Amino acid sequence: MPVIIPNTESSTGQTEPFGAVYDRLYGAIFGYVFRRVANYDRACDIVSETFLKACLKQSAFQSRQGVPIDAWIYRIATNEINQFFRQRHYEPVSLTQLTEDAGYDPPAPETLEAERAEAERQLAQHADFLAVQRILLTLPLPYQAVLALRYFEQKSIADIALILNKPEGTIKSLLSRGVAKLRQGMVIK
Amino acid sequence: MESDDFLHNLNRPEVAAPQHQQHLRMTLLNTRKTAALSVWLVAVPCFFLFCVAMKTYFGLNAHILDTFAELFQSLDRSPQGWWLNPLLFFVLPLLTVALNLLALLHIDYSRNGPKLLFRVQLTLKFWNVLLLTLGLFVVLVVLGYLFSEHFQQRL
Numbered sequence: 183m184p185v186i187i188p189n190t191e192s193s194t195g196q197t198e199p200f201g202a203v204y205d206r207l208y209g210a211i212f213g214y215v216f217r218r219v220a221n222y223d224r225a226c227d228i229v230s231e232t233f234l235k236a237c238l239k240q241s242a243f244q245s246r247q248g249v250p251i252d253a254w255i256y257r258i259a260t261n262e263i264n265q266f267f268r269q270r271h272y273e274p275v276s277l278t279q280l281t282e283d284a285g286y287d288p289p290a291p292e293t294l295e296a297e298r299a300e301a302e303r304q305l306a307q308h309a310d311f312l313a314v315q316r317i318l319l320t321l322p323l324p325y326q327a328v329l330a331l332r333y334f335e336q337k338s339i340a341d342i343a344l345i346l347n348k349p350e351g352t353i354k355s356l357l358s359r360g361v362a363k364l365r366q367g368m369v370i371k
Numbered sequence: 372m373e374s375d376d377f378l379h380n381l382n383r384p385e386v387a388a389p390q391h392q393q394h395l396r397m398t399l400l401n402t403r404k405t406a407a408l409s410v411w412l413v414a415v416p417c418f419f420l421f422c423v424a425m426k427t428y429f430g431l432n433a434h435i436l437d438t439f440a441e442l443f444q445s446l447d448r449s450p451q452g453w454w455l456n457p458l459l460f461f462v463l464p465l466l467t468v469a470l471n472l473l474a475l476l477h478i479d480y481s482r483n484g485p486k487l488l489f490r491v492q493l494t495l496k497f498w499n500v501l502l503l504t505l506g507l508f509v510v511l512v513v514l515g516y517l518f519s520e521h522f523q524q525r526l
Binding site: 209 | 387
């Protein structure tokens with residue numbers, strides 16, 4: 183079946199169908215969101231919302247020259263994660279709208295049981311990571327995003343600056359203060 | 372920095388969610404397909420009817436209108452292309468009506484003891500409603516034309 187959704191310009195400057203962008207980035211974005219929220223179901227909701235927003239707002243992306251699509255989708259994911267942590271009951275707006283308007287039927291929880299169990303097993307096997315992730319959650323959101331992108335996702339300072347739309351100097355300063363706060367948290371623990 | 376090294380060497384969980392990825396992919400790439408596809412299904416008959424209306428009611432004699440009409444007349448006479456007009460002017464608009472009706476209608480049913488409960492939900496989405504109306508209009512105009520031609524011949 184042909185992809186009707188318009189093409190987008192990739193980080194290499196080449197036109198790429200949205201389906202290809204989705205296939206290329208889904209794994210990385212899911213990993214990023216899962217490592218931030220440490221919950222399979224919440225990660226599924228946030229990732230769905232991220233890609234749905236990216237798909238619906240492609241015209242906005244095409245007018246933002248100089249921002250690679252990878253950074254733009256990471257930015258949407260980061261904003262969604264921030265919303266998730268700010269709101270007591272996170273509600274993926276576009277996903278809810280899609281369910282109401284287009285009759286979208288989310289996958290039944292039991293069909294994803296094997297994936298959920300594997301994700302939880304992975305988390306349980308990484309006690310050090312989980313300890314750091316829990317301390318990270320106690321820090322303000324700007325520090326959380328910068329530290330997670332740097333140490334969980336191994337992104338460069340320049341990439342983080344693009345994703346968060348902040349100058350590199352600000353990222354370096356957030357990182358340095360964030361690491362200090364994290365160290366403080368680890369000592370207290 | 373000790374913490375910095377520790378963080379750099381942190382062993383992170385690697386997760387994959389291929390089932391969720393596949394499910395979401397289908398949804399994302401199908402969301403606006405019905406409306407987008409329908410535009411192409413009714414574009415030619417709508418343009419043709421527009422041309423005919425312009426010529427009949429407003430007396431507009433543009434060259435493009437005649438060329439368009441001649442093209443369809445020649446297709447109708449051609450032994451290889453006879454099927455194209457019924458397809459363009461009847462089957463595809465009818466398909467548009469069916470596709471958009473399916474996109475707008477949601478029917479659920481549940482069993483409550485001996486009773487079978489049906490719930491019919493109609494969602495009003497501008498593009499689907501517009502395309503459904505256009506498709507229906509084309510089908511009705513073509514049917515009206517066929518009936519009038521048929522009775523005219525008899526008289």
